[in-house]
Amino acid sequence: MTWTKKQICSFVDLTSLNSYDSVESIKSFLSDALDFEKKNFPVAAVCLFPNFSALAVNELSNSVLKVAVVAGNFPNSQGFLSTKLNECELALEAGVDEVDIVLNLGELDAGNHDHVVDEIKAFKGLMPNKTLKVILETGYLKTAERIRLASELAIQGGADFIKTSTGKEFPGASLEAVEVMAQVIAEQKSGKKVGLKISGGVRTYEDALQYFEVVEKHLGKPFMTPDLLRIGASSLVRNLMNE
Numbered sequence: 001m002t003w004t005k006k007q008i009c010s011f012v013d014l015t016s017l018n019s020y021d022s023v024e025s026i027k028s029f030l031s032d033a034l035d036f037e038k039k040n041f042p043v044a045a046v047c048l049f050p051n052f053s054a055l056a057v058n059e060l061s062n063s064v065l066k067v068a069v070v071a072g073n074f075p076n077s078q079g080f081l082s083t084k085l086n087e088c089e090l091a092l093e094a095g096v097d098e099v100d101i102v103l104n105l106g107e108l109d110a111g112n113h114d115h116v117v118d119e120i121k122a123f124k125g126l127m128p129n130k131t132l133k134v135i136l137e138t139g140y141l142k143t144a145e146r147i148r149l150a151s152e153l154a155i156q157g158g159a160d161f162i163k164t165s166t167g168k169e170f171p172g173a174s175l176e177a178v179e180v181m182a183q184v185i186a187e188q189k190s191g192k193k194v195g196l197k198i199s200g201g202v203r204t205y206e207d208a209l210q211y212f213e214v215v216e217k218h219l220g221k222p223f224m225t226p227d228l229l230r231i232g233a234s235s236l237v238r239n240l241m242n243e
């Protein structure tokens with residue numbers, strides 16, 4: 001299937017996750033997101049730091065755009081679990097629709113797989129009816145075996161989406177990583193539909209088309225909807241509009 005640029009935009013979590021983000025810069029960012037919608041290039045969601053939850057929910061209150069925030073000490077998932085969970089709770093109280101967390105890589109590497117799963121279950125327990133995306137950090141995991149394990153643990157923990165990357169400390173998404181993640185999703189027998197979010201370094205129409213081809217190959221056309229597939233990107237939409 002060929003995908004138009006407008007269609008690609010509808011899968012995007014338009015992202016601003018910069019250390020220098022401010023109320024003013026995020027207001028401008030949200031205005032851009034609304035402008036894209038007006039120009040018939042609507043995105044699926046915005047993705048921000050959790051301290052901007054209330055601002056985003058308010059600014060987008062008359063829009064169909066969803067509000068996603070990162071939580072749990074993004075981008076490294078270190079810290080006290082109680083603090084990480086509290087950050088998620090505050091964002092949910094502010095009315096966000098979706099939360100993106102990072103899988104606990106330290107506990108994964110320590111072989112504490114039950115800990116990894118239980119931590120994700122704790123986040124999902126805060127938001128049974130909202131969307132939890134779990135970032136695997138595939139650029140750190142590197143091998144298909146480790147990406148497969150992380151995908152399986154995240155799904156066991158209740159992830160609604162598995163997401164490739166923070167786009168921060170390690171290389172972002174890769175076709176190889178997305179292929180492994182799509183295969184794991186395809187193998188799920190639980191009946192729960194698990195989504196896939198591709199993030200980190202997706203800049204051009206061609207980038208997006210390559211990822212969509214891999215996903216559709218393993219998960220089929222019914223999977224190709226923003227309810228199950230997202231692209232986390234900070235520059236892709238503007239590039240698509242300007243290409």
Ligand SMILES: O=C[C@H](O)COP(=O)(O)O
Binds near residue numbers: 017166172232
């Ligand atoms: O989802 C979040 C990603 O960090 C966005 O990555 P990007 O800045 O490479 O588009």
